[in-house]
Amino acid sequence: QVRLQESGPGLVKPSETLSLTCTVSGGSVSSTSHFWSWIRQPPGKGLEWIGYIFHSGSTNSNPSLKSRLAISVDTSKDHFSLTLTSVTAADTAVYYCASHMLYGPFDSWGQGTLVTVSS
Amino acid sequence: DIVMTQSPDSLAVSLGERATINCKSSQNVLSRSNNNNYLAWYQQKPGQPPKLLIYWASTRESGVPDRFSGSGSATDFTLTISSLQAEDVAIYYCQQYYSFPRTFGQGTKVEIK
Numbered sequence: 001q002v003r004l005q006e007s008g009p010g011l012v013k014p015s016e017t018l019s020l021t022c023t024v025s026g027g028s029v030s031s032t033s034h035f036w037s038w039i040r041q042p043p044g045k046g047l048e049w050i051g052y053i054f055h056s057g058s059t060n061s062n063p064s065l066k067s068r069l070a071i072s073v074d075t076s077k078d079h080f081s082l083t084l085t086s087v088t089a090a091d092t093a094v095y096y097c098a099s100h101m102l103y104g105p106f107d108s109w110g111q112g113t114l115v116t117v118s119s
Numbered sequence: 120d121i122v123m124t125q126s127p128d129s130l131a132v133s134l135g136e137r138a139t140i141n142c143k144s145s146q147n148v149l150s151r152s153n154n155n156n157y158l159a160w161y162q163q164k165p166g167q168p169p170k171l172l173i174y175w176a177s178t179r180e181s182g183v184p185d186r187f188s189g190s191g192s193a194t195d196f197t198l199t200i201s202s203l204q205a206e207d208v209a210i211y212y213c214q215q216y217y218s219f220p221r222t223f224g225q226g227t228k229v230e231i232k
Contacts, residue, residue, distance in 0.1 A: 037221075047169065047212060049221035062220040096168055105159035105216055107180075109168035 002027030002034070004097045004110035012091075012117050018084040022097030022110060029078050030055045035100055036080045038071065040093040041112070048093075052100075053080050087117045121146045121215050125224035131232040138200040140227045142191075142213035149193045150217070157217035160189055160198045162209045163226075169212060173198065205231065 008020035022036065029036060038050040051061030053071045061069050065084065073080040084091060094114050098106040122145040132138040148157045156176035161169035171180045173189035176196055186201045200207055208231060213224040 046225050047214075047223040049223070060219055064220075098168075100216070103157065103216055105171050105174040105214065106161075106169070107171050107174075109170075112168050 002099055002108045004099065004108060006095060006097050006110045006113040008095075008113060008115070010114060010116060012087055012115060013119050014088055014117055015086055018082070018087050018091060018115055018117070020082045020095055020097075020113065020115070021079050022081070023077075023079045024099075025078070027099070028075075029073055029080055030075045033101060035102055036073065037098045037100060037106065038082045039096045039098055039106065039109075041096070042090075042093045043114075050082065050095075089117050091115070092117045120220055121148065121218060121222050123213055123215055123222050123224040125211075125213060125227045127227060128225070129228040129230065131230045132200075132203045133232045134205065135202050136232075138203050138207070138229055140198045140211050140213075140229070142196040142198070142224050144194045144196075144215055146217075147193050148215045148217035156192055156196070157215055158189075158191070158196050159214045159216060160187075161212045161214065162207075163212065164209045172211075200229070203229070203231070 003026045005023045012018045035052045037052040053059045053073050068085045070083040094112040096112045097110045099108045100106045124143045126141045158176040160173040163169040177189040188199050190197050210226045210228050
């Protein structure tokens with residue numbers, strides 16, 4: 001099974017930009033069958049799907065975040081990235097990356113990375 | 120958006136007893152074209168990412184013990200742990216992958232009585 005690992009700053013100031021990267025191993029972001037998603041979980045709360053990207057660069061995202069969100073992919077480095085602008089305390093969460101078929105469950109997950117929004 | 124609602128929010132079950140978790144979707148997640156229910160169940164233990172247990176409502180992921188089973192169709196689904204073990208203490212989530220945005224239930228916490 002593919003392995004995923006999130007990386008990025010653990011602390012972001014309010015109104016600034018959150019940037020995370022997910023590195024894929026044991027597989028490739030250039031897969032023609034797999035899509036690559038970001039999912040987040042505020043401390044002690046449930047799961048929220050953020051959005052996905054395909055190796056072609058095609059994306060789909062949660063309308064609740066779409067205006068602040070960008071997801072990109074770098075096939076040469078086998079990673080994909082998340083950028084969320086104008087963050088507030090409500091964006092504090094563990095951010096996970098995950099893989100899936102377009103119409104399939106999230107079958108592989110990264111370990112997650114906690115991002116705290118605070119001054 | 121499809122709203123997923125789980126019940127109960129928490130339950131305490133004795134070791135070896137049955138645990139039942141329900142999940143209701145606000146819209147049908149059954150595809151008439153292939154007769155598949157686009158519904159998955161995940162298990163999340165503290166400090167860990169969710170782990171896929173069940174997909175297509177009733178298909179166990181490889182390596183998942185057979186005490187875990189999923190059932191239901193269209194808008195009403197159930198996850199059953201037939202004989203609760205200590206290692207099953209976790210929060211369980213249902214999730215629909217029928218439409219975007221993908222949505223999860225609020226989670227059900229399973230504890231030992």
